[in-house]
Amino acid sequence: MAPGAITLDERPTVPDHSAAVLREPRGALVVDRLPVPEPADDEVVVRVRAVAVNPVDWVIQGTGPVTYRWLRTPAVLGSDVAGEVVAVGPAVTRFRTGDRVVGLATGTDRGRDPLHEGAFQEHTALLERLTAAIPDDVSFDRAAVLPLGASTAACALFQPKHLGLPLPGAADASSDRSGVVVVWGGSTSVGMNAVQLARAAGYTVVSTASPRNADTVRSLGAEVVVDHGSPTAVDDLVAAVAGRPVVGAVAFGTTSTAACIAVLRRTGGTVLAMASTPVSLDRIAGRRRLFPGMLPVFTRIGLTTVALTLRARRAGIRAAFVWGSSLRDDDLGPELWGRVLPEGLADGSIRPMPEPLVVGHGLDAVQGAVDRQRAGVSARKVVVTL
Ligand SMILES: NC(=O)c1ccc[n+]([C@@H]2O[C@H](COP(=O)([O-])OP(=O)(O)OC[C@H]3O[C@@H](n4cnc5c(N)ncnc54)[C@H](OP(=O)(O)O)[C@@H]3O)[C@@H](O)[C@H]2O)c1
The missing domain is CATH 3.90.180.10 (Medium-chain alcohol dehydrogenases, catalytic domain)
Structure with a gap:
C-alpha cells in the first residue's frame, strides 16, 4: 500500500x-x-x-x-x-x-x-x-x-402584515404607545409570550385565561384578565378596554377569532392577527385513519374561516393568519432573537x-x-x- x-x-x-x-x-x-x-x-x-x-x-x-x-x-x-x-x-x-x-x-x-x-x-x-x-x-x-411561543407572538404583534407595533426598545421613542392590545388566550403558550412582549413594547394589555391562570397572566403584565370560558367574556373585555383606543387584537385558541372580531367591532379596533384554526385538529390527528373522518372537519374549518374573514371585512377589520416561523425571512427574526429575547432574559423583563x-x-x-x-x-x- x-x-x-x-x-x-x-x-x-x-x-x-x-x-x-x-x-x-x-x-x-x-x-x-x-x-x-x-x-x-x-x-x-x-x-x-x-x-x-x-x-x-x-x-x-x-x-x-x-x-x-x-x-x-x-x-x-x-x-x-x-x-x-x-x-x-x-x-x-x-x-x-x-x-x-x-x-x-x-x-x-x-x-x-x-x-x-x-x-x-x-x-x-x-x-x-x-x-x-x-x-x-x-x-x-x-x-x-x-422558541415557537415567543416567535409566533412576535409575528402577531410586530410584523407589518399584522399589528405592526414598534418593538420593545425600538429607537422611535416618538411613537404613541397609549393604545390597548387585546390578547385572547393569554394563558396559552403563545399568549403568555404575547402579553409579555406587548407590555415590553409599552402597550396596555387586556387578556383572557381560566380563573386558575388569571393571576399568572396578570403577573406577566396584563392589566385585566377575563375568563375566556364565561358567556360574558366579550362583554368583559370590552368593559376592560374602557373606551381607550385599541391598537389590535391577537387571537389564540379555537374560539378566539370570532370573539376578537366581536371585541374589535365594539371597541373600534381594526387589526386582528389570528393563529388558530376555528376547529381543533386534535381528534382527527389521533385517529388511526385520516380519511374519511377528516373531510367534515376540514370542510368546517374552511367554511368557518371564510365566514369569519367576511365578517371581519364587513366590520372594517384587517384580519390575517400568523405563521410563527415567518420571522426567519424578515428583519423581525434577528431583532427578536438577537436583541429583544437575550436582553429581556438577561434583565429578567422576559420570563x-x-x-x-x-x-x-x-x-x-x-x-x-x-x-x-x-x-x-x-x-x-x-x-x-x-
Ligand atoms: N399559526 C402559528 O404559527 C401558530 C404557532 C403556534 C401555535 N399556534 C396555535 O396557537 C394556539 C395556542 O398554541 P399554544 O401552543 O400556545 O397552546 P397551548 O399552550 O397548548 O394551549 C393550551 C391553553 O389553551 C387555553 N385555552 C383553553 N380554552 C381557551 C379558549 N376558549 N380561548 C383561549 N385559550 C383557551 C388554556 O388556558 P386555560 O387553561 O387558562 O383555560 C390552556 O392553557 C393553538 O391553536 C396553536 O395551534 C399557531
Missing part, C-alpha cells in the same frame, strides 16, 4: 447520533441513527439538552398528508430547542462552542430540511438569527419553552413561559410528550430533557 494511503476501515465516517424520527406519514416517532448535522455558514449546531412540544407537532404527525403536504419522510419534527453549541458556521459572529443557547428550529417549513433542522434529536442545526444566549440562571428545560412540564428524559420519551400535549395542557409547556 502506498505511504499515507488509508484503508477502508480508516476512512473518515460521518458521525451519527440518535433522533426521534417520523419514518412515514402518520407513523409513530421511532428512535433511529442519523448523521449529525453539519453547520451551514449562518448556523450553529447544538447538542440538544431540552426540547418542548407544540400543537403543531401532533398536527404534522397526525394530519401532515393534508396540512404539511410538502414534508417528506423520514423527518425529525419539533421547533423548540435548548442546548450547548458544539459547532459554528464560518459566518457566525454571536456564538462559540460551549455557549448555552435556545433557538427556533424551522425544519418542517416548506423548503427546509427536517433532518438537518428538527428539534427532536441529539444534535440539530439552528440559524444564528433565530438563536439567543441563555443566562446562567435559566435552565435548559425552562429555556426550551420559548420563559409557560412553566415547563418535564414528562421524561431521552428521545424515547418524545412520542409520549407529543401525545401528552395533544391531550391538553393548562398554562404548562410539555418538555423532554435529553
Whole structure:
C-alpha cells in the first residue's frame, strides 16, 4: 500500500447520533441513527439538552398528508430547542462552542430540511438569527419553552402584515404607545409570550385565561384578565378596554377569532392577527385513519374561516393568519432573537413561559410528550430533557 494511503476501515465516517424520527406519514416517532448535522455558514449546531412540544407537532404527525403536504419522510419534527453549541458556521459572529443557547428550529417549513433542522434529536442545526444566549440562571428545560411561543407572538404583534407595533426598545421613542392590545388566550403558550412582549413594547394589555391562570397572566403584565370560558367574556373585555383606543387584537385558541372580531367591532379596533384554526385538529390527528373522518372537519374549518374573514371585512377589520416561523425571512427574526429575547432574559423583563412540564428524559420519551400535549395542557409547556 502506498505511504499515507488509508484503508477502508480508516476512512473518515460521518458521525451519527440518535433522533426521534417520523419514518412515514402518520407513523409513530421511532428512535433511529442519523448523521449529525453539519453547520451551514449562518448556523450553529447544538447538542440538544431540552426540547418542548407544540400543537403543531401532533398536527404534522397526525394530519401532515393534508396540512404539511410538502414534508417528506423520514423527518425529525419539533421547533423548540435548548442546548450547548458544539459547532459554528464560518459566518457566525454571536456564538462559540460551549455557549448555552435556545433557538427556533424551522425544519418542517416548506423548503427546509427536517433532518438537518428538527428539534427532536441529539444534535440539530439552528440559524444564528433565530438563536439567543441563555443566562446562567435559566435552565435548559425552562429555556426550551420559548422558541415557537415567543416567535409566533412576535409575528402577531410586530410584523407589518399584522399589528405592526414598534418593538420593545425600538429607537422611535416618538411613537404613541397609549393604545390597548387585546390578547385572547393569554394563558396559552403563545399568549403568555404575547402579553409579555406587548407590555415590553409599552402597550396596555387586556387578556383572557381560566380563573386558575388569571393571576399568572396578570403577573406577566396584563392589566385585566377575563375568563375566556364565561358567556360574558366579550362583554368583559370590552368593559376592560374602557373606551381607550385599541391598537389590535391577537387571537389564540379555537374560539378566539370570532370573539376578537366581536371585541374589535365594539371597541373600534381594526387589526386582528389570528393563529388558530376555528376547529381543533386534535381528534382527527389521533385517529388511526385520516380519511374519511377528516373531510367534515376540514370542510368546517374552511367554511368557518371564510365566514369569519367576511365578517371581519364587513366590520372594517384587517384580519390575517400568523405563521410563527415567518420571522426567519424578515428583519423581525434577528431583532427578536438577537436583541429583544437575550436582553429581556438577561434583565429578567422576559420570563420563559409557560412553566415547563418535564414528562421524561431521552428521545424515547418524545412520542409520549407529543401525545401528552395533544391531550391538553393548562398554562404548562410539555418538555423532554435529553
Ligand atoms: N399559526 C402559528 O404559527 C401558530 C404557532 C403556534 C401555535 N399556534 C396555535 O396557537 C394556539 C395556542 O398554541 P399554544 O401552543 O400556545 O397552546 P397551548 O399552550 O397548548 O394551549 C393550551 C391553553 O389553551 C387555553 N385555552 C383553553 N380554552 C381557551 C379558549 N376558549 N380561548 C383561549 N385559550 C383557551 C388554556 O388556558 P386555560 O387553561 O387558562 O383555560 C390552556 O392553557 C393553538 O391553536 C396553536 O395551534 C399557531
